[in-house]
Amino acid sequence: MSSAACSQNIVVDGLTAFRGRIERMVHRQMSNELAGTVGLVTGASSGIGAATARRLAADGAAVALVARRKERLEELAQTIRADGGTALVVPADVTQRDEALGAVAAAVEEFGRLDTLVNAAGVMFNAPSLDIPLDDWEMMVDLNLKGVLYLVKGALPHLLAAAETEPRRVADVVNISSIAGRFARATVAGYNATKFGVSAATEAWRQEFTKRGVRFSVIEPGATATELFVQRDYMADYASALLSDLEQLRTEDIADAIAYIVENPRRIAVAEIVLRPIDQA
Numbered sequence: 001m002s003s004a005a006c007s008q009n010i011v012v013d014g015l016t017a018f019r020g021r022i023e024r025m026v027h028r029q030m031s032n033e034l035a036g037t038v039g040l041v042t043g044a045s046s047g048i049g050a051a052t053a054r055r056l057a058a059d060g061a062a063v064a065l066v067a068r069r070k071e072r073l074e075e076l077a078q079t080i081r082a083d084g085g086t087a088l089v090v091p092a093d094v095t096q097r098d099e100a101l102g103a104v105a106a107a108v109e110e111f112g113r114l115d116t117l118v119n120a121a122g123v124m125f126n127a128p129s130l131d132i133p134l135d136d137w138e139m140m141v142d143l144n145l146k147g148v149l150y151l152v153k154g155a156l157p158h159l160l161a162a163a164e165t166e167p168r169r170v171a172d173v174v175n176i177s178s179i180a181g182r183f184a185r186a187t188v189a190g191y192n193a194t195k196f197g198v199s200a201a202t203e204a205w206r207q208e209f210t211k212r213g214v215r216f217s218v219i220e221p222g223a224t225a226t227e228l229f230v231q232r233d234y235m236a237d238y239a240s241a242l243l244s245d246l247e248q249l250r251t252e253d254i255a256d257a258i259a260y261i262v263e264n265p266r267r268i269a270v271a272e273i274v275l276r277p278i279d280q281a
Ligand SMILES: NC(=O)c1ccc[n+]([C@@H]2O[C@H](COP(=O)([O-])OP(=O)(O)OC[C@H]3O[C@@H](n4cnc5c(N)ncnc54)[C@H](OP(=O)(O)O)[C@@H]3O)[C@@H](O)[C@H]2O)c1
Pocket: 042, 043, 044, 045, 046, 047, 048, 049, 066, 067, 068, 069, 070, 072, 092, 093, 094, 095, 119, 120, 121, 122, 123, 124, 143, 176, 177, 178, 179, 220, 221, 222, 223, 224, 225, 226, 227, 228, 229
């Protein structure tokens, strides 16, 4: 082969590889794997929940956006619709049992079914146990733990129906726990208690419902760049000690993991994903 033909081949191969990469990126952004399905995402007004809702919608799901800040949800719904997706705004405080159950009912009433539940609403308040306000421990239990129980209880009949009657024959619950749901640390008692609870409950549900087509998965992220660390002034020292010299995960990294879980073929049930920034020991 002449050197001109050889270099032409290299250029053509390079172009083919480049095109393949672009196609994979486009596929990753918008796979359409979830076309016809319905997802409900709590904590959709910011951070991991917002990125997850955007991703599920980009991949074809109609999404119910649940959180308290209605304006944030409206903004996200507009973005999703502008990108050709379908979104329903469902303002709700999921620490309130009626509002949590009502959010599920609103999604099913609007879209007629429910295939995917992502529990991303959560708060983290860490401080020495002698100092932390008891109200903040209580709020973590109410939101991180009881909120998840309410959403799962409300969603289960609809998820089972989707797994039984819809063509995919599978439905998913993805609960966002934390590496604090696997490893306890001093000054993290309240958050540890709630996240260990979420991880444990998810495994119990996984065993209970896997033979009925509902997959339960837990994601345990490390430090991710969101508003989680700025909810309390007393968290400043904790946050700066944890986050200095660390490239945090991006919310899209967690959304990618969720898309991997729910877009897998029915035969693949992912029980648990732990993912940390490379610099986080
Ligand atoms: N960021 C991290 O490093 C990290 C690491 C591991 C695990 N996680 C977990 O990831 C999940 C998402 O957190 P994030 O990091 O994305 O933080 P974030 O940006 O602060 O998002 C928290 C979400 O929870 C919602 N929320 C708070 N109270 C609520 C309530 N009573 N009812 C309904 N929604 C409520 C917030 O919306 P409204 O205020 O509008 O209600 C917001 O959308 C949490 O469970 C967190 O524990 C985060």
